Amino acid sequence: MSVLVDKNSRIIVQGFTGKEGTFHSTQMIDYGTNIVGGVTPKKGGQKHLDLPVFNSVANAIKETNANTSIIFVPPAFAANAIIEAADAGIKVIIVITEGIPVRDMIRVNNHIKDIDTILVGPNCPGVITPDEAKVGIMPGFIFKKGRVGIVSKSGTLTYEAADQVVKQGLGISTAIGIGGDPIIGTTVKDALMLFVNDPETEIIVLIGEIGGQLEADAAKWYYESNSKKPVIGFIAGETAPSGRTMGHAGAIVGGADDTAAAKKRILIEYGVHVVDSPAEIGIKVSEINNK
Numbered sequence: 001m002s003v004l005v006d007k008n009s010r011i012i013v014q015g016f017t018g019k020e021g022t023f024h025s026t027q028m029i030d031y032g033t034n035i036v037g038g039v040t041p042k043k044g045g046q047k048h049l050d051l052p053v054f055n056s057v058a059n060a061i062k063e064t065n066a067n068t069s070i071i072f073v074p075p076a077f078a079a080n081a082i083i084e085a086a087d088a089g090i091k092v093i094i095v096i097t098e099g100i101p102v103r104d105m106i107r108v109n110n111h112i113k114d115i116d117t118i119l120v121g122p123n124c125p126g127v128i129t130p131d132e133a134k135v136g137i138m139p140g141f142i143f144k145k146g147r148v149g150i151v152s153k154s155g156t157l158t159y160e161a162a163d164q165v166v167k168q169g170l171g172i173s174t175a176i177g178i179g180g181d182p183i184i185g186t187t188v189k190d191a192l193m194l195f196v197n198d199p200e201t202e203i204i205v206l207i208g209e210i211g212g213q214l215e216a217d218a219a220k221w222y223y224e225s226n227s228k229k230p231v232i233g234f235i236a237g238e239t240a241p242s243g244r245t246m247g248h249a250g251a252i253v254g255g256a257d258d259t260a261a262a263k264k265r266i267l268i269e270y271g272v273h274v275v276d277s278p279a280e281i282g283i284k285v286s287e288i289n290n291k
Helices: 018-030 057-064 074-087 102-112 157-169 188-196 214-225 260-269 278-289
Strands: 010-015 033-038 053-054 068-072 092-093 119-121 127-131 132-138 146-150 174-176 201-210 229-237
Touching: 010 018, 010 057, 010 074, 010 214, 018 033, 018 127, 018 132, 033 057, 053 057, 057 074, 057 146, 068 074, 068 132, 074 092, 074 102, 074 188, 092 132, 102 119, 146 157, 146 188, 157 201, 157 229, 157 278, 188 201, 188 214, 201 214, 201 260, 214 229, 214 260, 229 260, 229 278
Parallel strands: 010 033, 010 068, 033 053, 068 092, 092 119, 146 174, 146 201, 201 229
Antiparallel strands: 127 132, 127 174
């Protein structure tokens, strides 16, 4: 079953012919991802990586029946690319682009809130359902198929968690990198809901970080859902000083509830199995799996 992407996803790449788009499309195709074409304005009608190039998302959908898009468009044009995809009817939009202005993302979120589409990102590594579809920039070889779902604000920690789970002899149903920007599409809670409702995911790994309320909101929803699926949590940023942005634009300790210690306390209160170090994620997953 998995969530968001699978072998039946029909994927287009926006920013297909650019350097980033070309490099990562090649990697995704090599993985076996079902990319059906790409969009680069003014280059419609050409072929790139043996796939058709279209001037617009609407044209691409008409010709290929695409339902998923991954965006490598530069920051200044990314908001319009997201809106174009949503308006054209794309159901899952995954935005890799880093550095999209916050005001642009406010405009995007206001525009798409009543449209039937799921936005993942921006500034994220993407989504992978092992052996079926890699829609992103993550190293595919780390991920093996299984029943552990991962939701993470951090790209690198997504790979670390997956590697540990696999080394314990388990595997991943889907891994979702939601990105670390202040305004994102899919929140920790949204991703958690997808996994709780996915029959093929039995254990969930939640990797959060300092700043914002996303992890607390997700944990509260999880507690109230009465789900029996165990959730393992890790919060990055234990040693971060107050008031300074750490790595991600959204990773800043503003109030008392933003610190790693406070978030960990909240997660524990809501029934999440919290580990103190990313090195403990795999062991904890294995321990819970064997119960």
